[in-house]
Amino acid sequence: MSDYAKILVAVDLSEDSNRIVQRARAVASGATAELHIIHVIEPLSFAYGGDIPMDFSGIQDEIYQQASQQLQRFAESNGVDEAHRHIVMGRPEVEIHNLAEELHADLIVVGSHGRHGLALLMGSTANGVLHGAKRDVLAVRVGAPD
Numbered sequence: 001m002s003d004y005a006k007i008l009v010a011v012d013l014s015e016d017s018n019r020i021v022q023r024a025r026a027v028a029s030g031a032t033a034e035l036h037i038i039h040v041i042e043p044l045s046f047a048y049g050g051d052i053p054m055d056f057s058g059i060q061d062e063i064y065q066q067a068s069q070q071l072q073r074f075a076e077s078n079g080v081d082e083a084h085r086h087i088v089m090g091r092p093e094v095e096i097h098n099l100a101e102e103l104h105a106d107l108i109v110v111g112s113h114g115r116h117g118l119a120l121l122m123g124s125t126a127n128g129v130l131h132g133a134k135r136d137v138l139a140v141r142v143g144a145p146d
Helices: 017-028 044-048 057-077 092-103 118-122 125-131
Strands: 006-010 034-041 085-089 107-112 136-141
Touching: 006 017, 006 092, 017 034, 017 107, 017 136, 034 057, 034 092, 044 057, 057 085, 085 092, 092 107, 092 125, 107 125, 125 136
Parallel strands: 006 034, 006 107, 034 085, 107 136
Antiparallel strands: none
């Protein structure tokens, strides 16, 4: 039996996201754990820096709308109601920790591609979440095996 009352599941809305939610449900099975889903959109300015003299707001709004629709379909197919769906903009590891703190989540569940070498040194969302965690983190291995 799980001791987790609130579980925050971070998804990127890829095909691997279903596996991550299934693992979170397995951890919560038999318990009355509350399941929340978060999807974080990184602002385009993070990716391209502030040096490009372009207004990304229209593109960013479109990305947000599409992600919101995807999250709605994903959450509905996984039985997660609207009050437990969260979509935010920012750095994934920061926003995941912020929401976990706000919700008083006991567990964060993230997907991990199990990168090695240079890819690991460059960092990943799972790595960032794990190293800044003030609560338990379950990293679910996703993607093709090495």
